[in-house]
Amino acid sequence: MSLLLDVKNLSVDLPTERGLLHAVRGIDFQVRRGEMLCLVGESGCGKSMTSLALMGLLPRKAQRRADHLRFDGVDLQGLPEREMNALRGARIAMIFQEPMTSLNPSYTLGDQLCEALRSHRNVSAAQARERAVHLLERTGVPQAADRLRQYPHQLSGGLRQRVMIAMALMCGPDLIIADEPTTALDVTIQAQILRLIRELQREFGTAVVFITHDLGVVARIADRVAVMYAGEIVETAPVAELFARPSHPYTRGLLNCIPVRGKTLPGRRLRAIPGVVPSLIGPVSGCAFANRCAEVREACAQTPPLVQLTAQHAARCVAIRPSHVFPEATA
Amino acid sequence: MTPSDHALELCSLSRSFVLKRGLFRAPGEIKAVDNVTLRVAKGETLGLVGESGCGKSTLAKMLLGLLAPSSGKVLLHGEEIDPGQRRARARQIQPIFQDPYSSLNPRRTVADIVGVPLRIHQVGSLAEQQRTVRDMLDLVGMPERTHRQYPNQLSGGQRQRVAIARALVLRPDILVCDEPTSALDVSVQAQILNLLMDLKAEFGLTYFFISHDLGVVEHLVDRVAVMHRGAIVELRTREQVFARPEHPYTRALLASALTPEPGLGIPEIKTHEGIAA
Numbered sequence: 154m155s156l157l158l159d160v161k162n163l164s165v166d167l168p169t170e171r172g173l174l175h176a177v178r179g180i181d182f183q184v185r186r187g188e189m190l191c192l193v194g195e196s197g198c199g200k201s202m203t204s205l206a207l208m209g210l211l212p213r214k215a216q217r218r219a220d221h222l223r224f225d226g227v228d229l230q231g232l233p234e235r236e237m238n239a240l241r242g243a244r245i246a247m248i249f250q251e252p253m254t255s256l257n258p259s260y261t262l263g264d265q266l267c268e269a270l271r272s273h274r275n276v277s278a279a280q281a282r283e284r285a286v287h288l289l290e291r292t293g294v295p296q297a298a299d300r301l302r303q304y305p306h307q308l309s310g311g312l313r314q315r316v317m318i319a320m321a322l323m324c325g326p327d328l329i330i331a332d333e334p335t336t337a338l339d340v341t342i343q344a345q346i347l348r349l350i351r352e353l354q355r356e357f358g359t360a361v362v363f364i365t366h367d368l369g370v371v372a373r374i375a376d377r378v379a380v381m382y383a384g385e386i387v388e389t390a391p392v393a394e395l396f397a398r399p400s401h402p403y404t405r406g407l408l409n410c411i412p413v414r415g416k417t418l419p420g421r422r423l424r425a426i427p428g429v430v431p432s433l434i435g436p437v438s439g440c441a442f443a444n445r446c447a448e449v450r451e452a453c454a455q456t457p458p459l460v461q462l463t464a465q466h467a468a469r470c471v472a473i474r475p476s477h478v479f480p481e482a483t484a
Numbered sequence: 485m486t487p488s489d490h491a492l493e494l495c496s497l498s499r500s501f502v503l504k505r506g507l508f509r510a511p512g513e514i515k516a517v518d519n520v521t522l523r524v525a526k527g528e529t530l531g532l533v534g535e536s537g538c539g540k541s542t543l544a545k546m547l548l549g550l551l552a553p554s555s556g557k558v559l560l561h562g563e564e565i566d567p568g569q570r571r572a573r574a575r576q577i578q579p580i581f582q583d584p585y586s587s588l589n590p591r592r593t594v595a596d597i598v599g600v601p602l603r604i605h606q607v608g609s610l611a612e613q614q615r616t617v618r619d620m621l622d623l624v625g626m627p628e629r630t631h632r633q634y635p636n637q638l639s640g641g642q643r644q645r646v647a648i649a650r651a652l653v654l655r656p657d658i659l660v661c662d663e664p665t666s667a668l669d670v671s672v673q674a675q676i677l678n679l680l681m682d683l684k685a686e687f688g689l690t691y692f693f694i695s696h697d698l699g700v701v702e703h704l705v706d707r708v709a710v711m712h713r714g715a716i717v718e719l720r721t722r723e724q725v726f727a728r729p730e731h732p733y734t735r736a737l738l739a740s741a742l743t744p745e746p747g748l749g750i751p752e753i754k755t756h757e758g759i760a761a
Contacts, residue, residue, distance in 0.1 A: 345753055
């Protein structure tokens with residue numbers, strides 16, 4: 154699979170009343186065509202800021218820096234606003250958490266779906282309608298043709314999210330950024346929507362950057378995973394590898410602290426990660442996880458190196474010694 | 485079991501809301517809670533699961549006396565508490581809500597917030613109240629330096645600890661926990677769940693634990709009540725419900741829960757009557 158998105162050393166700083174907030178601190182990641190990359194992390198880890206930085210939708214005062222942000226070979230950083238607008242919604246689409254706030258309440262679904270296509274492609278209204286109905290049907294919206302006249306408030310949360318997905322697909326994008334698309338939904342609906350995203354991604358060969366805090370979702374949907382903590386990517390690996398051999402102490406802590414059916418004994422104490430996420434306001438030095446880490450040592454005061462465990466698996470921690478843990482990594 | 489062994493009894497509890505449907509149509513009625521009968525034994529943790537809109541929170545509000553039932557009654561230790569005696573009820577049953585950001589007064593310090601119930605109920609002298617507050621905050625793991633802070637200076641987990649301290653400061657024996665960890669990050673969720681388990685062991689508390697997270701429910705509860713469209717559709721022990729779910733809705737819920745096990749894929753949930761959108 155060829156490379157679609159190549160992010161090198163991306164940082165996002167936000168000025169606040171108390172100082173500069175380093176929301177994203179020099180992250181690298183790549184997404185291949187047709188691949189599902191999950192960015193997973195807890196609130197404030199910078200996962201949403203990363204997606205907004207890619208789309209060029211950061212708050213006005215935010216500062217974005219990167220060595221490069223290449224999308225299909227073109228660096229998005231130098232792109233004039235007009236060209237970014239042409240990309241956004243057409244070749245890179247986004248699905249947000251709360252469809253009620255991202256659908257316009259005063260336009261019909263048909264207006265909004267067709268607008269997504271007609272503002273980017275030279276098609277007739279009838280052609281746009283036809284594609285809208287086709288995609289609504291494909292995303293499992295019943296009575297698709299009648300729905301075009303409806304307004305967002307007339308739909309349930311699950312249906313709204315299906316409409317959002319259909320809208321994201323209108324122009325046939327190469328990349329979809331989905332920011333917690335199922336967090337606001339009930340579990341039975343969540344399973345349906347996740348299945349739908351996975352099916353469509355395979356059917357259309359769309360690459361997806363899927364942002365979530367839910368490791369259950371990650372396990373079931375991702376091809377590759379990047380674990381974020383305090384504005385950094387601390388570990389990346391293919392999904393099976395990450396869950397089988399979590400290497401960063403934070404990843405291990407996250408996996409250990411959720412009760413899992415059939416694994417954790419009911420009523421036993423859970424292995425919580427002590428303490429809280431550090432403030433990212435002002436200078437941050439060394440490993441940001443050190444204050445919560447059981448394996449903390451002197452070297453953690455320095456910026457931890459990225460240790461390559463296998464060709465696909467890397468973690469940012471001084472405690473990992475690849476030659477000991479994974480002999481194959483050095484081969 | 486004699487009636488007094490039950491900390492909490494809900495007898496045919498119902499609550500409906502009138503739905504206005506415009507000028508020319510007759511108003512409709514929504515049965516948010518429909519004839520629910522439940523008993524919770526002393527020291528038991530009963531889990532209530534169900535999806536949004538199923539009536540879980542309406543039920544919780546009636547337990548707490550924040551909402552009057554349309555019919556049926558709530559008994560605490562075998563006694564009905566009339567709506568006029570909010571204070572007597574507050575000494576026996578207390579809530580912990582989902583969102584620790586909106587449930588704490590932003591203009592009061594942590595120690596103040598936890599002290600309010602003691603002042604309202606006039607428990608002990610000022611010095612005794614201060615000592616009780618300090619001990620309670622200590623018990624929930626809030627260090628001394630945080631006692632004079634305001635909620636906006638605290639993390640989500642710390643706020644939820646304050647909410648728990650406030651709920652426990654009058655030493656009630658029943659806690660109604662309405663999605664107590666849903667707004668928290670998973671690494672913090674484990675801390676709060678551990679704390680709830682410790683406090684239960686320490687005070688012999690009875691928990692009415694509402695959650696949509698089946699992993700959390702399985703970890704914490706003795707019995708599970710599954711609620712769907714206002715009614716309890718299944719009520720059995722944890723082992724029974726998780727090993728052999730009977731009601732189709734319970735089975736759909738269990739099938740939808742995504743455990744962190746790669747390779748299992750995403751379950752296919754059949755859209756059938758009343759379950760999916």
